[in-house]
Amino acid sequence: MSNLSPQSFTAITDLFHRISGIRLTEAKHALVQSRLQKLATDSGEPDLNVFVQKMVRGQMPEDMLVSVVDKLTTNETYFFREPAHFEDLARRAGAHRGGGEFLVWSGASSSGEEAYSIAMVLADKLGTAPWTIHGTDLSTTVVESARQGLYPMERARNTSKDYLRRFCLRGEGPYEGQLLIMKELRSRVKFQCANLMQPLPALPMFDVIFLRNVLIYFDAPAKRAIVERVIERLKPEGVLYPGHAESLAALDLPLKAIAPAIYQHA
Numbered sequence: 001m002s003n004l005s006p007q008s009f010t011a012i013t014d015l016f017h018r019i020s021g022i023r024l025t026e027a028k029h030a031l032v033q034s035r036l037q038k039l040a041t042d043s044g045e046p047d048l049n050v051f052v053q054k055m056v057r058g059q060m061p062e063d064m065l066v067s068v069v070d071k072l073t074t075n076e077t078y079f080f081r082e083p084a085h086f087e088d089l090a091r092r093a094g095a096h097r098g099g100g101e102f103l104v105w106s107g108a109s110s111s112g113e114e115a116y117s118i119a120m121v122l123a124d125k126l127g128t129a130p131w132t133i134h135g136t137d138l139s140t141t142v143v144e145s146a147r148q149g150l151y152p153m154e155r156a157r158n159t160s161k162d163y164l165r166r167f168c169l170r171g172e173g174p175y176e177g178q179l180l181i182m183k184e185l186r187s188r189v190k191f192q193c194a195n196l197m198q199p200l201p202a203l204p205m206f207d208v209i210f211l212r213n214v215l216i217y218f219d220a221p222a223k224r225a226i227v228e229r230v231i232e233r234l235k236p237e238g239v240l241y242p243g244h245a246e247s248l249a250a251l252d253l254p255l256k257a258i259a260p261a262i263y264q265h266a
């Protein structure tokens, strides 16, 4: 165990900021130290300050940098978080019935709970009609776990009994206390890594884009750049859902609010 010096804290958080766009303040010092300690030990360099020095000088393998980024992102999420968006989605999907493929993007999908909540609503409203969900996130670890679709039961506390029964399998034996999203839903949700701070991978045009609980980590110029990039993938009549705590009002974007935390092209 070693303490992360103020210089090392600045060096590693600057590096993380350059990659992710997220600025971690001094208030996160203890958190950064504890999250990096295990990585440093596993890498064979238990002195955190030497580990950071090697990291910023590019003397560590590339996959160690990926692990650092994974460790420093905040991935907290759960099913049917901020339920008003899912009610709006259900209305839109119901109105869309018979209108071609319905496409939804979960733009910071973390471990996938948001994308699978969307999938349950679309399976309910659109059934076997064409619909697809894309989930993207910066962190390789969460993207990998999203693809599995296996979760501790407590993450589903906001999920209706009806949806749990229709779309999830209850774990037994070694999987007791967990749920698995059914294959029919998993096959409609595609997860990939994408950094919102960089040019986006090839993605279709979406009817609905969820971009929730990620903008809070960025300063205003970065927020504006991200939203401008994201709405290039929004259909003319499509809607964007930022988190309810993430107002876009001050960003001077070509968007209009049509309801709380629901935006359309202006």
Ligand SMILES: C[S@@+](CC[C@H](N)C(=O)[O-])C[C@H]1O[C@@H](n2cnc3c(N)ncnc32)[C@H](O)[C@@H]1O
Pocket: 019, 020, 021, 022, 073, 074, 075, 076, 077, 078, 081, 107, 108, 109, 110, 111, 114, 136, 137, 138, 139, 142, 194, 195, 196, 197, 211, 212, 213, 214, 217, 243
């Ligand atoms: C708190 S989670 C939000 C998950 C979900 N959208 C929700 O509202 O519950 C924030 C996610 O944003 C991702 N993230 C942070 N910076 C990112 C970036 N530059 N590009 C893409 N994803 C990013 C993190 O990896 C994390 O999984």
